[in-house]
Amino acid sequence: MQRESIAFFDVDHTITRRATPLAFAFELVRRGYIFWPYLLAVPVVFVLYRAFSLEMDFLFSRSLPKLMGISREEFEAIGREAFARYLRGKLYPGAIREIEALRERGIRVILATSSPFEAVYPLAQHCGIGAEDVVCTQFSYTDGRFDGKLVGVPVFSRYKRDIIKKFIERSGTDEQFCSFFSDSVHDLPLLELVGHPVAANPDPRLRAIARRRGWTIKDFKR
Numbered sequence: 001m002q003r004e005s006i007a008f009f010d011v012d013h014t015i016t017r018r019a020t021p022l023a024f025a026f027e028l029v030r031r032g033y034i035f036w037p038y039l040l041a042v043p044v045v046f047v048l049y050r051a052f053s054l055e056m057d058f059l060f061s062r063s064l065p066k067l068m069g070i071s072r073e074e075f076e077a078i079g080r081e082a083f084a085r086y087l088r089g090k091l092y093p094g095a096i097r098e099i100e101a102l103r104e105r106g107i108r109v110i111l112a113t114s115s116p117f118e119a120v121y122p123l124a125q126h127c128g129i130g131a132e133d134v135v136c137t138q139f140s141y142t143d144g145r146f147d148g149k150l151v152g153v154p155v156f157s158r159y160k161r162d163i164i165k166k167f168i169e170r171s172g173t174d175e176q177f178c179s180f181f182s183d184s185v186h187d188l189p190l191l192e193l194v195g196h197p198v199a200a201n202p203d204p205r206l207r208a209i210a211r212r213r214g215w216t217i218k219d220f221k222r
Contacts, residue, residue: 005107005108005178006107007178007181008178008181008190009095010113010187011115011120012113012183014095015091015092015095015099015220016087016090016092017091018087021114024118027079027081027082028078031078034066064150067146067148070146073144075118076121078118079120082119092221094221095200099127108133111129112155112160113136114154117137120136135164137156164193174195175194179195180198182202183200185205188206196216197210197213199215199217
């Protein structure tokens, strides 16, 4: 079996200071597809997610139908503008340097996130990463327009681990030759999967686990 080193990166708060779905939502509001009261619930949802592992399935089921009918081209334009307006200046310098150093060493870098492809792909392009190396939640389109559904399941928690495991198998390598960079304890199943787990800008729970287990801890904020 061919061996290949792969570095998987979570995105929100690992590479970006601001959550990519939130930036995407800001641009949706700016263009009139959703309204500001919708965003007022975001801080509450974020706290529930971080503190109580609120399921992404629930969040997507409540939010996606509001976006039905938007064309793929418009979503792509929204993603590009959201990155330019809200994310480009909010990237952790250390994360960008780490990605560049890994790629210079010939290590394949994969972005692995629950964010929709349209929201995260401009960041991938900024980092020199192609679409084939973005593992993320995929919107479903019918006749070029969003039909309110997802292709498969959101790339989150228990789903995320299974999706990444299959990705590694298809790549012809082994988990022990892979690393995973994440800030969140919610990615613990993936950090435990790979041979080289890295707690990057870790939340308090992940920091405690990483220290106890002797994992690498990195601060990408500088």
